[in-house]
Amino acid sequence: MEEVDVEPTTTPIPGFDSNQKHLGFVWGPGDILVYETIYKASGGSAGGCPFVHEVRKDEDIYSPILRKLFNESHHIFVGLQRIREDLPSKNKKPQFVSISKNYRSVIRACMEELQQVAVSTQDAALATQYGNQVSILLAVELIWNLCEVLFIDAAPAGSLVLHLLDWVRLHKADVDEKAREVLASESPAEHQAYWDVVISYVLQGRMDEARQVLVKQAALQPAARVMFKLLDNLLMKMPIFNPGETQTLTEFDVKWRHWREEVDHCLQDQSFASNRHLEDICKILVGDEDVLLEYKELLSTWYHFLVTRLLFSHPTVKPTELHYYAQSSMHMFLDTRSVPEPLDSILLAAFEFDIHQVIKDCSIALNNWWFVGHLTDLLDHCKLLQSHNLHFGSNLREFLLLEYASGLFTHHSLWQLAVDYFDHCPEFGRVYLELQIERVPLDTERKALKVIRICEQRQMTEQVRSICKIMAKKALRNNRLGSALSWSIRAKDAAFATLISERFLQDYCAKGTFSDLDLIDNLGPAMLLSDRLTFLGKYREFHRLYGEKRFSDAAKLLLSLMTAKIAPHSFWMTLLTDALPLLEQKEVIFSADQTHELMFCLEELTSGKSVPTPDRPMQVLGYTPPYPLSNVCFPFNLLIHCFIICSNLYSCLARG
């Protein structure tokens, strides 16, 4: 952990002298780019400036192991948010405790994995980095565990010391390792660490284990058998509060005082005077602080000292009295010279039940919002922040969660977790999500669809529209017309759909075939987005009908495209040319009325001031005109041709 320090951190920029030049910058998604520059107008020439530096904020999210921590804690977080508000808080407490334990087991799993990697890696720098992360996680878990005992589980007097003992045992597990080593040796009782093990067990209140190890020594010293037996008896009889039983705290207290008097007696009698170790153990049992402090090394921390002290002197300590013992233990344990580490102050604040201070100090001391964000959220669910200080309540929770989630958002895959965190920040979560999600790089269509789905689920219509539009634009740039069209339909962007429909029609005129038939054939109501798109869809439908030899349907549709003014004028000539093969069919396809309308269209087109002349050769449905259409005047030729066909037609009708 870092020193608690309100001074801002300074990041050195290599090869740059702040005394001579300015440092330009630009914000990136998860970084800042900086470069040397001179802002003063009279800045003088500086020559080439070699580098743009990419300064990154957070390295934790790039660690693959910590990524698991983020992923798994996300599940727990989401589960926690689902706990129903209306349950009476009594019913919720066990749930909160179990959620707290889940968080901690994720931390533990992560820590173990990091430890393994740290040991196995060849790279010294990497090993140090992992090692640092392990020690941070250790501290985090230690703090979290204490918060769980004190705030979430809120153990009452009696149980409190038991919980604290568990806490100390969990975080001072090297005793067991040492014990295994001693017991596995040829002559355990003569092992140099033998007494360390016995005393460590006693300091942690693990009397049965202490007795088992003591037996080895007793066997070796038959002369001192009585003395060993006496201590064994004292250890065995030490009353331990059992919250499950019907025994009241007062009953336990009476029992404990009796036992303690008995131990005191033995000390007065000098029963263990002949054996320093046994005498020390006996003094520990009565909570002799001087003796406890002699075993500083075995205790290793002031909070172990505190818990041991409570166990043997104040086993029925109340939560409200903790702060007094915590402070005095810390002062007694630490040298007067040494300054408490950030971890010490955080734990002390927890013992003082100053939740706000704990969160504050953790925010400063840890390089990640993961811990404070999740812990604060849990404490807020337990309604602990409100009762503590109305002003801080969910504001603080949201503030920290927003910070954490914003950090996740800069990562190429973790951003998806952040979405759920934003969802559970009632005040600013949505705005943050809107701002961040638009900026997720849309590398692939799949990713774009994923982002859109998230936005749609949250009715973020503007973001959906924008993303679709960006995708449409991108597809058009790459000449993927079909994709561009479907994105612009999704974006409901009429202008863009018109533009792309135009491109489709141009392509058709140039090549005589349509691309992306699947899409155009299945436009459905989307066709109505723009007139040009409607025309494209309908015109393609005409081609299909013609292909299926449903000539009269095709003719009807073709005509309606003109009469209903769906087709742009510039396209009428193409449509009229398309009518020619239908007119030339053996059976009559256009009725007399329809033929009239057709001719009317032709007239309208030719009587107009400007008759559009297609700049590309027209593709007519497998039709080869009998006249060379390309020379002279194309519309005029066509006109004559039509009249000939039509007059033939009329004569047929007259005869028929």
Next chain:
Amino acid sequence: MFVARSIAADHKDLIHDVSYDFHGRRMATCSSDQSVKVWDKSESGEWHCTASWKTHSGSVWRVTWAHPEFGQVLASCSFDRTAAVWEEIVGESNDKQRGQSHWIKRTTLVDSRTSVTDVKFAPKHMGLMLTTCSADGVVRVYEAPDVMNLSQWSLQHEISCKLNCSCISWNPSSSRAHPPMIAVGSDDSNVMYGGKVQIYEYNENTRSTLMTVTDAVHDIAFSPNLGRSFHVLAIATKDVRIFKLVPLRKESSSTGPTKFEVQIVAQFDNHNSQVWRVSWNITSTLLASSGDDGCVRLWKANYMDNWKCTGILKGDGSPVNGSSGQPGAMNTMVGSTAAPSAGWPDADPPSLVYIQYYTHPSTVHQHSVYIQYYTI
């Protein structure tokens, strides 16, 4: 924080501006060498220069990206009195093979008679609009009526600010609750000329002047709105200042411009002297500033809106050696963890100056620092 990588920019002269695109996968640099370079980020995070071309016949002051809805579009402005709009076109296949892209000039905006000092696109909900400001004190708003045709830009507004302009910022808010806003800063150093920050409401053609800033202003930045009812404006002047603009409720009869109560939220002189740039991160949780001390400073508010410096980027003092080494050699992990120190909730009372708290509409004139309005 740490320097993750260093990119050899290879400009022949001073870089004046670097700009990220909307998604943070591309950046553009511009320089006194009259060129603009475009850089693309690879999957592995490496930056590759994919285009470099001469854009102007003078120093290029600023370069900026349009929203990707309008395609891959850049605007630049220069000492040569012009601003230009550039569009990337999908290149020839051999260009692509060489990893190069092709940018063509869509338009040159030549209305200014002096150096064009800043260029900014308007928020996308307003369409494709571009604003420039110039040393002769004119702000110009251009619009491309057809977003498919970037060679046609019409000059929509020409606003004379009377003072030489150094910077502009659009309010990014798309809320319908207020008209679009542009803030313009002037780096005229004569304090007698009054307010150096002018705020325009776009539709109503009205402006107001922040009288509280009379020193030269070098940069200005509206923060993302976050759905709040007020606006936040950061200003780089002889110090870093953050203002809150709280719209006062209009009287139903009045049709004039919105009036604001102006509160100064934070003021920092840590840069010792002039501050040259201010800029917000995406969610406006952090403000960065660059100043005469040669440092970039990061500012952060805790949840009680108490602002503090949380980080400093500072040269390591090693001699500047233009030709030195590979960028790879600098891929070191300098520094260590970035404590989110100031993010942490502070219990101290705000150390910042809050201008008088506004109480009642009728007391505006006596009680709040408040801005003058006049129609242009």
